[in-house]
Amino acid sequence: MKDALPFTPSTMLAPMEGVTDPLFREVMAERPGLGVVCTEFVRISRAPIRAVHLRAEVVKIPGVPLSVQIMGNDADCMADAAGIVSEAGADIVDINLGCPTRKASKNGVGAAMLKDPDLLYKVLSSMRARVPGCLSAKIRAGWDDATHILAIAQAIEAAGANFIVVHPRLRTDAFKGVADWRIVAALKSQISIPVIGNGDCWYAAPALHLQKAMQCDGIMIGRPALRNPWIFQQMAQIRSAETPVHPDGAMVAAFLHDLMGRFCAALHVPTAPIGRMKEIIGWVGRAIDDDRLFLRQALRAKSIQEIQVIIDTMIAPLPAHAIDMHSEGLLQLEKCPENSDKNTEFSAVSRHPCAVSSHVHKSHVTRTDF
Numbered sequence: 001m002k003d004a005l006p007f008t009p010s011t012m013l014a015p016m017e018g019v020t021d022p023l024f025r026e027v028m029a030e031r032p033g034l035g036v037v038c039t040e041f042v043r044i045s046r047a048p049i050r051a052v053h054l055r056a057e058v059v060k061i062p063g064v065p066l067s068v069q070i071m072g073n074d075a076d077c078m079a080d081a082a083g084i085v086s087e088a089g090a091d092i093v094d095i096n097l098g099c100p101t102r103k104a105s106k107n108g109v110g111a112a113m114l115k116d117p118d119l120l121y122k123v124l125s126s127m128r129a130r131v132p133g134c135l136s137a138k139i140r141a142g143w144d145d146a147t148h149i150l151a152i153a154q155a156i157e158a159a160g161a162n163f164i165v166v167h168p169r170l171r172t173d174a175f176k177g178v179a180d181w182r183i184v185a186a187l188k189s190q191i192s193i194p195v196i197g198n199g200d201c202w203y204a205a206p207a208l209h210l211q212k213a214m215q216c217d218g219i220m221i222g223r224p225a226l227r228n229p230w231i232f233q234q235m236a237q238i239r240s241a242e243t244p245v246h247p248d249g250a251m252v253a254a255f256l257h258d259l260m261g262r263f264c265a266a267l268h269v270p271t272a273p274i275g276r277m278k279e280i281i282g283w284v285g286r287a288i289d290d291d292r293l294f295l296r297q298a299l300r301a302k303s304i305q306e307i308q309v310i311i312d313t314m315i316a317p318l319p320a321h322a323i324d325m326h327s328e329g330l331l332q333l334e335k336c337p338e339n340s341d342k343n344t345e346f347s348a349v350s351r352h353p354c355a356v357s358s359h360v361h362k363s364h365v366t367r368t369d370f
């Protein structure tokens, strides 16, 4: 029998280094429709664990569960770290098995661990022994091919994880191309723990279609939620048969001003709020149908005041139809998985989800192999 997802709604804000700090998580969690917020990864090396620093990662928001992500490959250190964050109140402890950077690869952590299902089984089992609550793993489709994805997922399941998040790109893909959601469907049909799909869900309605077609248990959204902070709300509204919000310029400007006020109040290095705002503007600007004029001007700004004026003059007056945040993705400024060649079987999959499992080589690894 398949297990149920341990939270609802079945949506997660993805872990994003440099973005999903407590302040940003709070801003997102204030909006309806978000099931779980995640910290960025915390690196766990073989050096003694500084419990105070780990506990400081556990900043919770009432009403929205917190997933704390740790990254490392030493079973004892990862178990200690998992125990500490769990005791400090993390609702979910997650292991990063997807980080594609050169540094992570050199240290044998993140996506590099996908090359060694035995090692990740060992590390996750040791974490399991110390986490009484929910344990999860976030993976990519593989290192340089997806052949071993099933062995990897089975190792994670056998180690006792409660669910798995799949960003179906290879480590070698980085962010190139479009996520191959057939892999999400294949895993869902082969393992018993819940599977969350992640990658390129730029618009709310197509994201829900994708979830249904791939029969996965939930959706994690990263960059698209920075680009359209209303996406989780739109998904919730579609689910409850309400008309989804389509933000106009005034709403987007109000969001950016609100965020800027919070960054200015919380960050005391004078240039820090500018850097944080430009990161978000870099994403929101992609949704403005103006040949990236706003984006270019805002990214050249030298002060918060300058950014404010640019938002007021270039964003606030815009009608909703000039902003690519419609729940159906009417302007289609971004490329979605269901429109990519890679996922041409999308419609076939929606009829026969198990038909795609042949794309992923079946593994002979079973629970008892470990």
Ligand SMILES: Cc1cc2nc3c(=O)[nH]c(=O)nc-3n(C[C@H](O)[C@H](O)[C@H](O)COP(=O)(O)O)c2cc1C
Pocket: 014, 015, 016, 017, 018, 019, 039, 040, 041, 069, 096, 097, 098, 099, 138, 167, 198, 199, 200, 201, 220, 221, 222, 223, 224
């Ligand atoms: C700026 C940035 C930072 C990221 N940091 C992390 C991280 O700390 N841990 C992690 O597992 N994934 C990280 N990711 C990957 C995302 O969680 C997610 O898997 C990826 O962006 C694909 O999902 P999306 O298409 O919804 O953005 C990061 C992605 C971005 C863009």
